[in-house]
Amino acid sequence: MITILYVDDEESLLELGKIFLERNGQFAVDIITSASEALTLIGQKPYDAIISDYQMPEMDGIELLKHVRASGKTIPFILFTGRGREEVVIQALNEGADFYLQKGGSSLAQFTELAYKIRHAVQKRWAETRLRDHERREADIINFLPDATFAIDKKGVIIAWNRAMEEMTGARPAEVLGKDHYEHAFALYHKRRPMLADLILTPDPQFEEAEYLYTHHDQRTLMAETHVERPNGTRLHIWGKASILLDEKGDVAGAIESIRDITEQKLAESELQTAYDEIAATEEEMRSQYLELVRSERQLRESEEKYRELVETANSIIIKWDRSGIITFANEFALQFFGYTREELIGRSVMETIVPATESGSEKDLTRMILDILNQPDVYVVNENENVCKNGTRVWIRWHNKPIFDNRGEFAGLFSIGTDVTGRREIETALRESAAKYQGIFAAESDGIAVVDRETGIILECNDALAFMHGYLKEELPGQPITVLSAESDATSAAIAGATPFIRDRYHKKKDGNVFPVEITVNPTRLQGREVLIGAIRDVTELRRSEEALQQANRSLALLTNVTRHDINNQLVALNGFLELLHEKVRDPALEEYFVWISQVSTRISSMIQFASTYETVRKTHPLWQDIRALAETTARQVSLGKVIIKNEIPAGIEVFADPLFLKVFYNLVDNALRYGEKLTFIRFSFIERDNAGGVIVCEDDGEGVPEASKEKIFDRGYGKNTGLGLFLAREILSLTGITVKETGEPGKGARFEITVPRDTYRFTGKS
Numbered sequence: 160m161i162t163i164l165y166v167d168d169e170e171s172l173l174e175l176g177k178i179f180l181e182r183n184g185q186f187a188v189d190i191i192t193s194a195s196e197a198l199t200l201i202g203q204k205p206y207d208a209i210i211s212d213y214q215m216p217e218m219d220g221i222e223l224l225k226h227v228r229a230s231g232k233t234i235p236f237i238l239f240t241g242r243g244r245e246e247v248v249i250q251a252l253n254e255g256a257d258f259y260l261q262k263g264g265s266s267l268a269q270f271t272e273l274a275y276k277i278r279h280a281v282q283k284r285w286a287e288t289r290l291r292d293h294e295r296r297e298a299d300i301i302n303f304l305p306d307a308t309f310a311i312d313k314k315g316v317i318i319a320w321n322r323a324m325e326e327m328t329g330a331r332p333a334e335v336l337g338k339d340h341y342e343h344a345f346a347l348y349h350k351r352r353p354m355l356a357d358l359i360l361t362p363d364p365q366f367e368e369a370e371y372l373y374t375h376h377d378q379r380t381l382m383a384e385t386h387v388e389r390p391n392g393t394r395l396h397i398w399g400k401a402s403i404l405l406d407e408k409g410d411v412a413g414a415i416e417s418i419r420d421i422t423e424q425k426l427a428e429s430e431l432q433t434a435y436d437e438i439a440a441t442e443e444e445m446r447s448q449y450l451e452l453v454r455s456e457r458q459l460r461e462s463e464e465k466y467r468e469l470v471e472t473a474n475s476i477i478i479k480w481d482r483s484g485i486i487t488f489a490n491e492f493a494l495q496f497f498g499y500t501r502e503e504l505i506g507r508s509v510m511e512t513i514v515p516a517t518e519s520g521s522e523k524d525l526t527r528m529i530l531d532i533l534n535q536p537d538v539y540v541v542n543e544n545e546n547v548c549k550n551g552t553r554v555w556i557r558w559h560n561k562p563i564f565d566n567r568g569e570f571a572g573l574f575s576i577g578t579d580v581t582g583r584r585e586i587e588t589a590l591r592e593s594a595a596k597y598q599g600i601f602a603a604e605s606d607g608i609a610v611v612d613r614e615t616g617i618i619l620e621c622n623d624a625l626a627f628m629h630g631y632l633k634e635e636l637p638g639q640p641i642t643v644l645s646a647e648s649d650a651t652s653a654a655i656a657g658a659t660p661f662i663r664d665r666y667h668k669k670k671d672g673n674v675f676p677v678e679i680t681v682n683p684t685r686l687q688g689r690e691v692l693i694g695a696i697r698d699v700t701e702l703r704r705s706e707e708a709l710q711q712a713n714r715s716l717a718l719l720t721n722v723t724r725h726d727i728n729n730q731l732v733a734l735n736g737f738l739e740l741l742h743e744k745v746r747d748p749a750l751e752e753y754f755v756w757i758s759q760v761s762t763r764i765s766s767m768i769q770f771a772s773t774y775e776t777v778r779k780t781h782p783l784w785q786d787i788r789a790l791a792e793t794t795a796r797q798v799s800l801g802k803v804i805i806k807n808e809i810p811a812g813i814e815v816f817a818d819p820l821f822l823k824v825f826y827n828l829v830d831n832a833l834r835y836g837e838k839l840t841f842i843r844f845s846f847i848e849r850d851n852a853g854g855v856i857v858c859e860d861d862g863e864g865v866p867e868a869s870k871e872k873i874f875d876r877g878y879g880k881n882t883g884l885g886l887f888l889a890r891e892i893l894s895l896t897g898i899t900v901k902e903t904g905e906p907g908k909g910a911r912f913e914i915t916v917p918r919d920t921y922r923f924t925g926k927s
Contacts, residue, residue: 161281162187162205165198165225166237167212175635176239179270184825186277193223194218206234207281210273213240213247221250228255233287235280237298239273241778257283262568262799290789303561303574304417310404311356312413327418346399348387355401356416379403384421389454396422443615444475444559444578446861463875472671476556476577479563482570484508484529496579498549515547535857544587555584576588576685582689586612589686609641612689616640617654628698630670641694646674657693658683667696676703685902707783782896784814784822784922787856791844803833806843809856813846818895827885836862836910854921856914873902 163180165188167173173190182184189206192320194215201209209227211220218226220238227236235257240247248259256275257280260273301308301319307327310319316339320332330346332370341351358367359381367374371383380402387395399418406412437830451473471491489497489504497504497513514525525544532539543557556577565571607625609618618636626633629644636644645651646666654662662679669675703705735758744752788809795805817822825844832842839862847855865873872878875885893900897917904911 160184161186161207161277163199163208163210163277164200164206165190165210166192166194166215166220167210168192168215172212176270176273179266180274180277186274186733192219192225196572197223201227201230201232201234207284208237208277209234210239210277211238213238213251221247221254224251224254224256230638235284237273237276237279237280241306296714306417306419308415308417309343310413311339311343311355311414312501313360315341315357317343318413324418327420349390354416355383355399356414359401359403359414360411394422395420396425444557444576447475476575476579478575478577479572480509480575481572482533484510484533486512487572493577496548497546503549504829513546513548515545515553516642518545520555532560532573536560536570546577554579554581556580586686586691604695607698609636609696610643610686611655611692611694613655613658613683613692614690616642616652625696628696630673631669644668644696651714654679654681655692675700698802702722730851758857782816783814784817786924787813787844787846790822790825793822794829796825798829798833800833804837804841805829806841808843808845810846812924813854814922814924815854815856815898815916816896817898818892819890823912824892824900825858827889831885832860832862832910834859836860838862853918854916856916857911858914859904859909859911861909863903864904864909866906870902874900 164184165173165176165180165230167176167190170190170192172583177188177190180188189204191200191202194211195218197209197211200206209223209242211223213220220240223237224236227234236255237258237260238251238256239260251259258276259807260269260276265421278300301321302323302716304321307324308318308321309324312318313863316337317335318341320330320335321364324346325331328346335342335346341353341357344350344352344354348355352365352370353366367383371385371603374381374383379742380400382398382400384396389395397418397492398421399416400422401409401414401416405415429587473490474492474650476493476496477488477490478486480486485506485508486504487506489501494501494504499512510516510526512530514529516526517523518525528542528544533540539558539560540558541559543555546554546556548554557580559576561574563572563574587876604622605624607628608622609625610620611617618639618641621633621636623633626636629636634852641655642648642651644667646668650665654665658681660681662681665677665679666674676699678697678699680697682693684691684693685807693817738754738757788807788811791805791807791809795807814896823846829842832839842858842860845855845859849855869878874886876884876892878887890900893914897920899915901915902910
């Protein structure tokens with residue numbers, strides 16, 4: 160209900176106005192005939208709006224308005240008078256009146272209009288008040304961020320400057336807000352230049368390369384590191400991250416940048432690693448909350464409701480509690496986590512609900528701890544303690560606490576954000592308990608062994624061999640990310656996410672920076688409900704050297720073989736030439752049979768040399784995905800079919816992972832059918848998918864077929880009427896990727912070769 164003070168020296172008009180305004184129940188109207196007495200009432204009782212006549216004895220409506228505004232009150236003020244002079248209207252509006260309404264005419268009409276103007280003015284003032292409250296909360300949120308953070312609009316005007324930014328630069332918000340011309344850069348670098356927030360709005364790759372140690376872009380963020388020279392001669396190493404800000408329409412409205420001084424981290428990184436677990440967990444929590452706040456910033460600017468929606472939907476425990484320990488707010492995530500309804504939790508003490516009296520095991524007095532937090536909130540910005548759910552389940556929460564102060568600047572309570580670290584605590588406990596069990600195995604194993612948290616990539620435990628292999632002391636590695644050992648950190652992160660079971664080729668780096676090859680075997684398992692990876696890492700430097708030596712020997716042998724084949728072919732050409740000359744001069748029918756034999760032997764020798772050349776390429780090249788329908792079509796174009804028809808019934812878009820000589824298999828099958836099919840009229844290629852056996856490529860014809868006794872022998876080297884090498888080579892090529900071939904046709908009705916492809920070595924691409 161809207162409360163109104165109505166001031167007029169005419170009592171009859173006051174009574175009439177009160178009746179008209181209060182009749183629909185929307186207004187509560189106090190009436191008074193004196194402007195000076197009205198000032199007294201305004202000081203004693205809050206009103207939502209003031210209605211005043213203009214011409215009154217002692218003090219007129221304009222003077223009353225001046226007194227109200229001079230007191231600092233922004234309460235809506237409506238001048239309701241019979242005087243309609245233009246100069247009165249202008250003076251009233253200039254002095255801060257919200258509306259001017261002239262008396263006269265129908266009472267119903269004029270009081271209806273007056274009620275409308277009251278509602279409009281009050282609702283406008285309420286909206287302005289909510290907006291100011293929202294902007295203050297928004298500033299509190301940004302100030303709560305631990306990193307130095309500022310924001311600019313599209314024109315480069317500074318629109319936000321948090322407390323951490325003030326501490327880093329010495330520039331107060333009042334000195335920089337609303338300024339442009341790279342004022343934000345001048346505060347930090349002491350020169351006017353683009354920063355990351357500017358570069359994400361207007362990219363300049365050359366400037367980035369010149370001014371930053373490195374930059375990393377993705378769709379909406381830009382990260383970089385650089386050095387800052389301070390006036391006192393010191394040098395800071397800072398990390399920064401900028402992100403685009405969008406308005407309610409999804410258009411770019413500006414950019415926000417967070418800056419962190421990482422000088423100490425860079426100078427004393429080995430010492431900081433002992434605290435890495437806590438830092439990494441805190442950083443991840445704050446980054447997650449920060450990103451959530453950034454994504455929701457434009458909603459926060461619109462209304463308090465959108466701010467509440469952000470808190471309610473956050474995937475973190477968020478509560479507010481007053482200086483007495485009474486919970487005044489809990490978001491939906493907190494209610495679900497602890498198992499309470501809002502009615503059961505709000506208004507009750509934390510000690511009665513989510514904090515037990517003592518800590519399990521240690522019997523630590525948690526009641527005393529809560530009192531200490533309330534008495535010394537600055538000391539407990541971060542704390543980790545045991546909590547309890549409604550059903551009695553004990554959980555460990557890591558809390559980040561921000562003191563809340565009232566309008567007088569006095570401590571009023573805490574805004575706390577919590578993260579469930581029960582799993583981490585259980586893993587730590589389990590690792591300590593199980594250390595004795597596997598420490599002996601770790602110590603005796605010559606390969607390096609590491610236990611890694613799959614979610615965070617943090618090394619939980621390792622053996623001496625792993626530390627020695629990488630040039631570290633054993634106690635230096637637990638708590639560090641596994642990527643600190645890798646020279647290919649992105650590939651290592653991807654392998655952890657996918658739990659790749661075996662990695663043959665990976666390069667690791669020692670503490671001194673030297674790089675060496677390793678093989679890694681990974682076994683995923685669960686420890687206290689959390690996924691961990693147990694990796695065995697082997698230094699294969701000597702193995703790779705041996706492989707390189709073997710490859711060099713093979714290359715030398717291949718060179719010798721090529722030279723030898725070339726020389727033999729030359730001698731065969733000479734032999735065949737002399738044989739033809741001898742045949743022309745010696746026309747003795749009794750010797751003709753010998754000439755034929757010699758010619759056939761020469762041809763077989765040539766075929767064997769060609770086979771040796773082809774076979775030498777097997778296993779030399781990596782398998783690749785090949786379209787089997789296209790292979791059948793290529794084969795049909797390369798052979799002389801005569802009247803025989805090739806029917807290609809393989810569906811389009813099927814690929815098989817096989818040796819590049821896979822085409823040779825198709826060719827040899829067709830060549831074999833043409834040579835021995837006799838009554839052959841067609842050759843058909845098709846594909847069958849079987850549930851358990853994988854896929855089957857079928858090559859069948861209507862020729863003579865293969866005798867039962869020869870179905871396996873035809874794949875032996877040298878078997879057959881020609882060279883006896885074609886089907887032998889086909890089986891060798893297929894075996895490289897686990898593919899098998901067999902003949903299943905019925906003798907006298909045609910040959911049928913079935914090539915069975917394992918399920919993981921064929922795929923449907925959808926291409927036609």
